[in-house]
Amino acid sequence: MQTVTYRWPTAVETPTAAGTPDLVRWTGFGGALLLTAGAWAVQVRTGGAVALGAAIAGAGLVVLTWALLGRTGADPHWLRRTLAWWCAPLLVAPPLFSMDVYSYLAQGEVAANGLDPNAVSPAVGASAEAVARVGVYWRETPSPYGPLFSTVERAITEITGGNPALGIGLHRFTAVLGLLLVVWAVPKLAAMAGVEERTALWLGVMNPLVLWHLVGGVHNDALMLGLMLSGTVVALQALPELKWWQYTAGVVLIGLGAQVKLPALVALAVVGTALARRLGGGWFRFVASGCAMVVAAAVVAVVTSLAGGSGFGWVRALGTPSKVNSWMAPTNWPGYLAGAVFGPETGQAMISSARIAGLVLILCGVAAVVHRQLRGGVSEVMSLGLMMSLIVVLGPVIQPWYLLWAVLPLAACLPVGTWRTRVAVLAGVFALLVPPLAGNFAGRVPELVAAYVVGIGLVAGAHLVLRRARVSVAAA
Template identity: 80%
Template sequence: MTIRPESTVFLVQTVTVRPTTTDTPELLRWTGFGGALLLTAGAWAVSARAGAVALGVAIAGAGLVVLAWALLGRARPDASWLRRTLAWWCGPLLVAPPLFSQDVFSYLAQGEVARNGFDPNVVSPALGASAEAVARVGVYWRETPSPYGPLFNTIERAITGVTGGNPVAGIGLYRLAAVAGLLLVVWAVPRLAEMAGVRESKALWLGVMNPLVLWHLIGGVHNDALMLGLMLSGTVVALHALPELRWWQYTAGVVLIGLGAQVKLPALVALAVVGTALARRLGGGWVRLVASGFAMLAAFVVVSVVTSLAGQTGFGWVQALGTPSKVNSWMAPTNWPGYLAGAVFGPQTGQVMISSARIAGLVLILGAVVVLVGGQLRGRISEVTSLGLMMSVIVALGPVVQPWYLLWALVPLAACLSEDVWRTRAAVLAGVFALLVPPLAGNFTGRVPELVAAYVVGIALVGGAYLVLRRVSPVSRVSQASRVSVEQA
C-alpha cells in the first residue's frame, strides 16, 4: 500500500497538535463532586419524605459519581490528584444523613446498652436501650445482640458517653471514626501496591475512590472502615519488617491486625498471610508454618483478652460471632439453593437447605485458605494477592453478603491486580453494586412505584450528563479527530 506524503504529514500534525487531557480529570472531579452534592441534598429531601423526585435526584447524584469515577479510570491522573479528589467527593457525604443502611443506628443503640451496664453482645437493643433508640434500629436487629468485637463495643460505649445518646452527635463521631479508618486505607493501599508491582494511581482509583467506599464507609458510616484500615495498615507494617526481621515492627503489625479483628472478625485472615510470610522468611516448610500459625493464634488471643479487659466489655462477643447469619441474605450465593428449594418444597425445606449450604461454604472457605497458604508458602502467589483472594472466597462463600462486604476483597485486590482485564471486571462489579441498592437508609418495601419513578428520573439525568461530557471532554475530541485522520489517510 502506498501512503501519500500529504497523508503522512496530516497524521504527524494530528499527533503534534493533540490536546492535553489535563482538563478532563478536572471536569470529572467536579462532575463527581456535583454528584456527591446531589446525593446528599436528595437524601436529606428523602428523609423529609419529599417523594420520588427527591429520590431521583439522589439516584442521579450517585450515578454521576459512578460515571465520573469510571471515566477517570481512562483519564489516569496521578496519585496525589486522586487523593485530593477523594477528599472533595467525601466532603458532602460527611454531612449527609446515613445512606444505604441503618446500621449506624444499631451502633447508637448498642452503645446505650453498654452505657447502661449490659454486655451488648448478650443483651439486644430491645432489652437494654431506650425506646427512642430502639425505634431507629432496623427491624431485623432490634432483638439481636451486637455481632462486633470488644474494640468496637468500647468505641460504641465511649461515643454514647460523650454524646449522651444524641443521635446527630453520635452519627458525627462515628463518621469521624470511619474517616480515620479510610485514612489508614489510603495510607496502606499504595504500599501494598508497591509490594505487588502495581502502579499507585491504579490501586487508589480502584481500591479507594470506587463508589462503594464513598457510599458505605463514609455515607453509610459502617465500621468496616476501621476494620479495613487496621487490617491493611497492620499488614503493611508486618510485611515491611520481614526483610530485616525487625521483630518489634512485625509485632506492631500483628497487633494492628488483631485490633482490626476486634472490630470485625474477618480481619483475622490477614494474620494467616503475615504468618505465612514469616514462615517463608525463616526458611519455609510446614514445620515453620505450623509454628508461625500457633504464634499468630497466641497473638490474637492476647490482643482479644487485653482489649476485652481494658474496655470492660467482657467475652460475650465470642458467642455472638454467628449473629449476622441469623438473617438470610439474598445476596449470598450459599443461600440461593435454599431459596430455590423453599419456593418449590416450602420454607422449612428451604431453611434446611440454607443451613446445609452454609456448612458446605465454610468447608470450601477453609479448603481455599489452605490452598492459598500453600501457594504463598511456596512463593507461587504474593502476600497481597493471597490476602485479596482469601477475602474474595470469604465474601463469595460466606453466609451473609452485603454490598460493602465487597470492599473486604476489592481493596486488597486493587493493590495486586496488574492485568487491565481483571481490573475492568472488578470495576464493573463495583459499579453494579454501587447502583444496585437505592440510597435509602432502611427498608423500602412498599415503595416500588416510587423507586421505579426515581430511577427513571436518575437515569435520564445521568444520561444527559454523559452526553454533555462526551461533547466537552478533550479525550472524546481527540479520539474522534484520530479516527477522522486515519480515515483520510
C-alpha cells in the same frame, strides 16, 4: 468566542487544571452534592420520587465519573484530592444505604447502661427512642461486633449523652479515620505487589463503594479495614530486616481489626506465612508461625476485652449476622429455590446445609491459597485478596460493603487487564444495586421505579455533556 479542541487523555497523561479530567472531577463532586441533597430531602419526606431520583442520579454521576477517571493517567496526588472533594458532601449526609449506624448507637446505649451488648439486644437494654431508629432485623438481636468496637460504641454514647446527631457524627469521624488508614496502606501494598499507585488508588480507594458505605453509610468496616490493611503493611515491611518490634506492631494492628470484625484475622494467616518464608520455609516454620499468630490474636482479644470492660460475650455472638438470610449470598440461593418449590421449612434447611458447605469450601480454599503463598506461587497481597474473596463469595451473608474486604487488597495487586476490569465492573454494579435509602424499602417500589426513571434520565444527560466535552469546549 473561541473553540478549544483537545483530546481525551490516554493512560499515560496527567490531568491538568484546564483538561477534561477536572471537568470529570467536578461532575463527580456535583453528583456527591446531589446525592446528599436528595438523601436529606427523602429524610425529611419532601420531594418524594423526585428527591429520591435526584439522589439516585447523584450516585450514578459519581459512578460514571469514577469509570471515566479509570481511563486517564491521573496523578496519585490529584486522585487523593479528588477523593477528598467527593467525600466532603457525604460527611454531612444522613446515613446512606443502611441503618446500621443506628444499631451502633443503640448498642452503645446498652453498653453505657452497664449491660453486655453482645448478650442484650437494643429492645431490652436501650431506650424506646433509640430502638425505634434501629432496623427491624436488629432490634431483638445482640451486637455481633468485637470488644474493640463495643468500647467505641460505649465511648461515643457517653460522650454525646445519647444525642443521635452527635453520635452519627462521631461514628462517621471514626469511619474517616479508618479510611485514612486505608488511603495510607493501599499504595504501599501496591508497591509491594508491583502495581502502579494510581491504578490501586482508583480501583480501591476511590471506589464508589468506599464513598457510599465507609463514609456515607458509616460502617465499622472502615475501621476494620484500616487496621487490617495498615497492620499488614507494617508487618510485611518489617520482614526483610526482621524488625521484630515492627512486625509485632503490625500483628497487633491486625488483631485489633479483628476485634472490630472477625474476618480481619485472615491477614494474620498472610503475615504468618510470610514470616515462615522469611525464616526459610518448610512446614515446621509454617506451623510455628501459625501457632504464634493464634497466640497473638488471643492475647489481643483478651487484652481488648478486659481493657474495654466489654467481657467475652462477643464470642457467643459471632454467628449473629447469619440469622438474617441474605439474598445476595450465593450459598443461600439453593435454599431460596427449594423454599419456592417445597416450602419455607425445606428452604431454611437447605440454606443451613449450604452454609456449612460454604464454610468447608472457605477453609479448603484458604488452605490452598496459604499453601501457594508458602511455596511462592502468589504474593502476600494477592493471597490476602484471594482469601477475602473466598470469605465474601462463600460466606453466609453478603452486603454491598462486604465486597470492599476483597476489592481493596485486589486493587493493590491486580495488574491492568481482564481481571481488574471485572472487579471494577462488579464494584460499579454493586454501587448502583441498592438505592440510597437507609432502611427497608420494600413498600416503596412504585416510588423507586419513578425515581430510577428520573435518575437514569439525569445521568444520561450528564453523560451526553461529558461526551461532548471530550471533543470541544467553548472558551471565552
